[in-house]
Amino acid sequence: MTRLVLVFVVLVGIGSRAAAQGADPISIALADPSRPATVNIALWAGVVSIVAVDNGAVVIDATTAQRSSPGQRRAGGRSATGGGVGRGADASGLTRLQPPAGVEISEANNVVTIRGPLGERVDLDIRVPVRTNLKLTKSAQGPTNSPGVVTVRGLDGDIEIRTNAGTITLEDVSGSVVAHSSNGSIIATVRRVTPDRPMAFTSYNGSVDVTLPRSVKANFFLQSSRGDVFTDFDVQKQRGGSGGTGEGATRRSDDRAIRATVNGGGPDIELRTYAANVYLRRGN
Amino acid sequence: MRCEDATDRLFDLASDDFLSKDPQVLAHLEACSECRRTVAHATRAWSLLGAAQEPVADSTAMRERFDALLENQVRKSLAPWNGRRALAAAAALIVTLAAGVLIGRQFPAVGKQDASYMTAMRQGMSEMRELLTQALIQQDVASERIKGVSAAGRIDDPRAELLTAVLDTLMHDADVNVRLASLRALERFRERPAVRQGIVRALGREESPLVTIALIDFVVDAKDDLAIETLRQLAGDTARDAAVRETAAAAAAQLLQGGV
Amino acid sequence: MTDETLMLAVKAGNLDQLSGLFERYHRPLFGFFYRLLRDRAAAEDLVQDVFVRVLKYRHTFQERTSFKAWVFHIARNSRLDFARKHPGTDGIPDDEAMPAVEPGPDIGFGNRQEVALLHQALQRLPADKRELIILARYRDMNYQQLAAVMEIDEGAIRVRLHRAIRQLADIFHELRGTTRHAL
Numbered sequence: 001m002t003r004l005v006l007v008f009v010v011l012v013g014i015g016s017r018a019a020a021q022g023a024d025p026i027s028i029a030l031a032d033p034s035r036p037a038t039v040n041i042a043l044w045a046g047v048v049s050i051v052a053v054d055n056g057a058v059v060i061d062a063t064t065a066q067r068s069s070p071g072q073r074r075a076g077g078r079s080a081t082g083g084g085v086g087r088g089a090d091a092s093g094l095t096r097l098q099p100p101a102g103v104e105i106s107e108a109n110n111v112v113t114i115r116g117p118l119g120e121r122v123d124l125d126i127r128v129p130v131r132t133n134l135k136l137t138k139s140a141q142g143p144t145n146s147p148g149v150v151t152v153r154g155l156d157g158d159i160e161i162r163t164n165a166g167t168i169t170l171e172d173v174s175g176s177v178v179a180h181s182s183n184g185s186i187i188a189t190v191r192r193v194t195p196d197r198p199m200a201f202t203s204y205n206g207s208v209d210v211t212l213p214r215s216v217k218a219n220f221f222l223q224s225s226r227g228d229v230f231t232d233f234d235v236q237k238q239r240g241g242s243g244g245t246g247e248g249a250t251r252r253s254d255d256r257a258i259r260a261t262v263n264g265g266g267p268d269i270e271l272r273t274y275a276a277n278v279y280l281r282r283g284n
Numbered sequence: 285m286r287c288e289d290a291t292d293r294l295f296d297l298a299s300d301d302f303l304s305k306d307p308q309v310l311a312h313l314e315a316c317s318e319c320r321r322t323v324a325h326a327t328r329a330w331s332l333l334g335a336a337q338e339p340v341a342d343s344t345a346m347r348e349r350f351d352a353l354l355e356n357q358v359r360k361s362l363a364p365w366n367g368r369r370a371l372a373a374a375a376a377l378i379v380t381l382a383a384g385v386l387i388g389r390q391f392p393a394v395g396k397q398d399a400s401y402m403t404a405m406r407q408g409m410s411e412m413r414e415l416l417t418q419a420l421i422q423q424d425v426a427s428e429r430i431k432g433v434s435a436a437g438r439i440d441d442p443r444a445e446l447l448t449a450v451l452d453t454l455m456h457d458a459d460v461n462v463r464l465a466s467l468r469a470l471e472r473f474r475e476r477p478a479v480r481q482g483i484v485r486a487l488g489r490e491e492s493p494l495v496t497i498a499l500i501d502f503v504v505d506a507k508d509d510l511a512i513e514t515l516r517q518l519a520g521d522t523a524r525d526a527a528v529r530e531t532a533a534a535a536a537a538q539l540l541q542g543g544v
Numbered sequence: 545m546t547d548e549t550l551m552l553a554v555k556a557g558n559l560d561q562l563s564g565l566f567e568r569y570h571r572p573l574f575g576f577f578y579r580l581l582r583d584r585a586a587a588e589d590l591v592q593d594v595f596v597r598v599l600k601y602r603h604t605f606q607e608r609t610s611f612k613a614w615v616f617h618i619a620r621n622s623r624l625d626f627a628r629k630h631p632g633t634d635g636i637p638d639d640e641a642m643p644a645v646e647p648g649p650d651i652g653f654g655n656r657q658e659v660a661l662l663h664q665a666l667q668r669l670p671a672d673k674r675e676l677i678i679l680a681r682y683r684d685m686n687y688q689q690l691a692a693v694m695e696i697d698e699g700a701i702r703v704r705l706h707r708a709i710r711q712l713a714d715i716f717h718e719l720r721g722t723t724r725h726a727l
Contacts, residue, residue, distance in 0.1 A: 133425075137458075160426045162459060178426040180460040182492060198430040200461035204494045204525075221468070225497060226527075256501065257468075268434050270464065274494055274527065291710075292703045297680060297687060325713040332662045332716075333681050341574035342588065349592050350566050357599050358559045 025061045028107045033057075035110055036131035036157055043116040043138045045148050045165070047123045052130040052154030058112045061125035064100040121148070133157035133175075139164060147184060156192075167206065181206055185276070189283060193218075200270040207276035211283040217266030223257040224278045229271075231280035235260035285312040287319060294323050295330075302327050429457065430465040437469025447473060451482035460492045467498055474506040484511045487518070493525045500528075500535045512539050547611035555602045565611070566595060572683055573619055579678050580623060582667065586630075593622045613692035616683065620675060620693065627671065658720070665716040673708035680705055 030037050033056035041048065102117030116122035128134075132155050138148060147165035156174040163181050170177060170188035176197035179186055185206030193199070193216050201208050207227070212218075214233075222229045257272070271278045290312045296304045303323065304310070313319055423429050433450050436442060447470070454466040467486075473479045483506070487499045496518070503511035518524060518532035547568065553561040570591055577587035597618050605614060666674055679685045679693060690705065691698040 135424075158425050158427055160459070176427045178430065178459065178461045180494075182460070182494065196431075197427045198434060198465065199427065200430065200464065202461055202464065202494060204492070256505075268430070268465065268468075270461065272464070272494070274497055292706050295706050295709060297705075322710060322713070325717055326709050329662060329665075329713040329716050330681065330709060332659055333666070333677070335659050336663060338571075338575050338682070339578040339584075339587075341571045341578075341591075342584075343570065346570050346574070346588055346591055347566075349588075350563075350570070350595055353592065353595060353599070354559060354562060354566075 025059050026105060028058045028060065028105065028112050030056060030058065030110050030112075030129075031107070032110055033129070036133060037129055038111040038133040038135070038157075039114070039126065039128060040111065041114045041116075041124065041134075041136040043114075043122055043124070043136075044118055045121040045138060046116065047148045047150075047166075048126075048136060048138070049124070049151045050126045050128060050134060050136075050153070050155065051151075052132065052156070053127045055127070055129060058107075058129075058132075059127040060105060060112075060114065062100050062103050062105075062114075063123040063125075064103065064116075064120060123148075128155065130154060130156050133159070135160045137162050138166065149184070150181075158194075158197075177201065185209065191283070196267050198268045198270075200272075202270060202272040203276070204273065205275040206273060207279070208271045208273045209279040209281070210271055211281040212269075213284060214282045215263060216269075217263040218261070218269040219265050219267070220260045220262060220280065221257045221268060221270040221272065222260060222278050222280060223270075223272045224276065225274045227273065227275060227277040229258055229278045229280075231260075232282050233260075233262050233280060235262055285309065287312075287316060290316070290319055291322065294319065295326065302330055426459045426462050429453065429459070429462045433462070433466045433469045437472060442473070444478060447476065447479060447482075451479070451486070454482070455486050455489065460495055463490075463492070463495050464498060467495070467502060471502070471505075474502065474508075480506065480508050480510060484508065484514055487511060488514045493528050496524075496528050497531050500531050504535045504538055507539065507542075509539055512536050515539070548607075548609070551602070551605050551611045551614075552607065554598075555605050559599070562595065562599065565598075565615075569612075569615055570595075573615070575682060576616070576619060576675075576678055577623065579666075579682065580671065580674055586626065590619070590622050590626060593626075594619050597622065610689060610692060612683075612685070613689045616679060616685075616693045617695070623671070623675070661719045662712075662716050665712055665719055668715050669708065669712055673704075673711065676701075676705050676708050677712060 037058060039050070039058060100122070102120060103122055104113070104115040106113050114124065114126075134152065134155060134157065136150065138150070147167075148163070149166045150161055150163060150168045151171070152159065152161070152169070152173060153171045154173065158175055159170065159173060159177045159179070161168055161177075161179040161181075163184065165183045166181060167184040168179050168181050168186045168188075170179070170186075170190070172189055172191050174190065174192040174194075176194045176199055177188060177190060178198075178200045179188070180200070180202045182204040183206070184203065185208065186201045186203050187209045188201060189211040191213065193213060195217070199218075201210050208224075220233075220235070222231070271280055285308050290309055293306060293309050294304055294313075295302055296306075299305055313323065423432070433453055436446055436450050439446065450466050450469055454463050454470070457463050457466065467483075470479050470483070474483075483499060483502055487496070487503065490496045490499055500515065500518075502508075503515070515532045515536035519529050519536060521529065524532075545564070547565060550561045550564050554565070573591045573594055574587050577590045578584060581587060581590075594615065598615065601618070605611075666677065669677070676690065676694070679690060685693065687698050687701055687705075691701040694701060694704075696704075
C-alpha cells in the first residue's frame with residue numbers, strides 16, 4: 001500500500017553564491033520498518049557514502065554547491081519528515097527542512113528515491129537500516145581530480161551501482177552485488193552471499209578486487225583484457241591462462257574470460273576489467 | 285528351492301516371456317509340475333489380458349471440463365507478473381526448464397503422440413518461455429535480469445522470440461553488467477543469423493567501452509564478416525576511447541584476413 | 545519436455561503447463577479408472593478429480609519423483625475416496641450388468657469368450673489387486689514405479705503383484721471350468 005508521496009522540490013535560487021551549502025540531515029521514516037528499505041539514487045555526479053546503522057529510518061545529508069532557496073529554514077508549517085498524511089498536523093515550533101537546491105527526495109512504500117539535478121554535483125551522506133536494497137546511478141564523468149567515489153558499508157540487500165567515474169568501495173556488505181565503474185576501481189568485501197543470485201563486479205580501466213566468503217558456490221567469469229587475474233580460491237579452471245591452482249595467489253593471464261567453478265558451482269559471478277588487474281580473494 | 289519359496293518369484297515383468305530368469309527358480313520349475321502349471325495358467329491369463337482394447341475416452345468432453353477447471357484456477361491464483369514472488373518463481377522455472385531440457389529426454393515416452401499434440405505442446409512451451417523471459421528482463425533488480433538472460437542462454441534450441449528478447453536486453457538495458465551477461469548468453473547461438481546481425485547492430489550503438497570491447501571479441505570469435513564495416517567505423521571514431529579504436533581496428537584486420 | 549519438467553513448471557506457478565500433462569495422461573487415467581470400475585461416467589469424473597487434486601497438491605510434487613507414479617498414486621486415492629462415497633462399487637459385480645470388454649480386432653472367436661471371462665475374473669479380484677494388475681499390465685509400470693504408486697517397497701510389491709496374478713489365473717480357470725492338467 002503506497003502512502004502519499006511527499007516530494008521536496010526546491011528551485012535553484014537566483015543570484016546564489018557559489019559556496020557549498022548543506023541542509024540539515026533529512027530523516028525519512030519507512031512506511032514499514034519491519035521490511036527492508038530500498039534506496040534509489042540517480043545523480044549526475046558527487047561523492048556518495050551509504051552506511052548501515054541500526055535504525056528504522058533513512059537519514060540523508062545532501063550537499064551541493066548551490067545555495068538553497070530562500071525558504072530553506074522556515075519555522076512552522078507542515079511536518080517535513082516522512083510522516084503520513086494526517087499525522088503531525090501541528091508543526092508550530094518546528095523548523096521546516098528542505099534538501100538543497102534541485103535535489104528531490106521522496107518516499108513511497110519503503111522505497112526512498114533521491115534525484116540530483118542534471119549537470120550538478122551532489123554529495124550524499126546517507127545512513128540506512130542494515131536490510132536495505134540500493135540502486136545507485138551516477139551518470140557523469142566527473143572532473144579527473146574529483147570523480148566522486150562511492151562507499152557503501154554494512155548493507156544487506158540487492159546492491160546495484162553504476163557509475164561513469166569514481167572508485168566503488170563496498171565494505172562488509174551482504175546479499176547480491178551488481179557493480180560497474182567505467183572509470184574507477186571496484187573494491188569489495190562481501191560477507192555473505194544470497195544463494196542463486198548472479199553477481200558482477202566490472203570496470204573499464206580500474207582494478208577489480210573482490211573478497212567473497214570461502215564457501216561461496218559460483219561459476220566465476222574472470223577476465224582482464226590487458227592485465228592479470230589473481231585468485232587464492234581453489235578453482236576448477238575450465239579455460240584459459242597458465243599457472244597452478246591451490247593455496248596462495250595464482251597468476252593467470254588471458255585475453256578472454258577464465259571460467260572457473262568454486263565449491264561445485266552455482267550462479268554466475270563476473271569479475272572483469274579491461275586495463276587493470278582482477279583479484280578474487282577468499283574471505284572467511 | 286521349495287514351492288513356497290519359488291511361488292512368489294515365478295514371474296518377472298521385465299522379462300520378455302514373463303518368466304523369471306532366476307536360475308534357482310528355473311531349476312525348481314524343471315522339477316516341479318505344480319509350479320509349471322501355475323506358470324502356464326498365469327502366463328495365459330497375462331497374455332489374454334493384453335488382448336483387451338484400451339477403452340476409448342471421450343476426450344472432447346473431458347477436455348472441456350479440464351479447461352474450465354484450469355481457467356478457474358489460473359484466474360484465482362495468478363500472481364501479477366511484475367510481482368517479485370512470481371519473478372523468483374519464474375527464474376526458478378527457467379532454470380528448471382533449462383535443467384530439464386538438458387537432463388531429461390527430448391520427447392515423452394508415454395503413449396502415442398500425434399502431430400497436432402506435439403505442435404500444441406511446442407506452442408505452449410515457447411509461449412511460456414517468452415512470458416518468463418519478458419517478465420525477468422523487466423525486473424527492477426539487475427541481478428534478476430542477469431539471471432533471466434543467463435538462464436535463457438542455457439536453454440537448448442531456443443525459439444527466435446527468446447533470442448530476440450536477449451538481444452533487446454543487450455541493446456537497451458541500462459545496466460552494463462546486464463548487457464555483458466546478455467552477450468555471454470548469446471555465445472552459444474553465435475552461428476544463428478539473427479544473433480550475428482543483432483550483435484553487429486549492438487556494436488554500432490553501444491556506448492560503454494567495456495561492452496564495446498566485449499562485442500568486438502564476440503564478432504572476432506564468431507568470425508562474423510558482417511561486422512567489418514562497423515568495426516572500421518569504430519576504429520575511425522575519434523570520440524571513442526583509444527583502446528576501443530585499436531581493438532576495433534585489429535579486429536577488422538583479423539576478420540579481413542580470415543584467420544584467428 | 546519431460547512430464548516432471550512440466551509438473552515443476554506447474555508447481556512454480558505456471559498452471560497453463562498442466563494442459564500438456566492433461567493431454568498426455570487423461571487417456572491413460574481414463575483407461576485405468578474404466579478398467580477398474582467399468583463405469584464410463586464415473587471414470588470421467590475421477591479423471592477430473594485427479595487433476596483437481598494435482599492442482600491442489602502441486603506443492604507436494606518433489607523434484608526427483610516420477611510424475612507417472614505420482615499421478616497414479618493420486619488416482620488411487622481418488623478411487624478410494626470414490627469407493628467410500630459409493631459403497632458397493634468395490635464389491636463383486638453382477639456379471640450380467642457389466643458392460644462387455646471389447647477385445648482387440650485380431651482375437652479369434654474362441655478367444656473372445658476367453659477374454660470376456662478373464663475380465664470377469666479381473667472384476668472379481670479385490671479392488672487393490674485389480675489396480676495393481678491394471679497398472680502393471682496396461683500402464684506399463686515396472687516394479688519400481690508400482691512400488692512408488694502403492695508406497696510400499698519393491699520387494700513387497702513383487703510379492704503382491706505375483707500373488708494377484710496367480711489369484712486372477714485361478715479365478716479365470718475356475719470360470720472356464722477347466723480342470724488343471726499336468727504339463
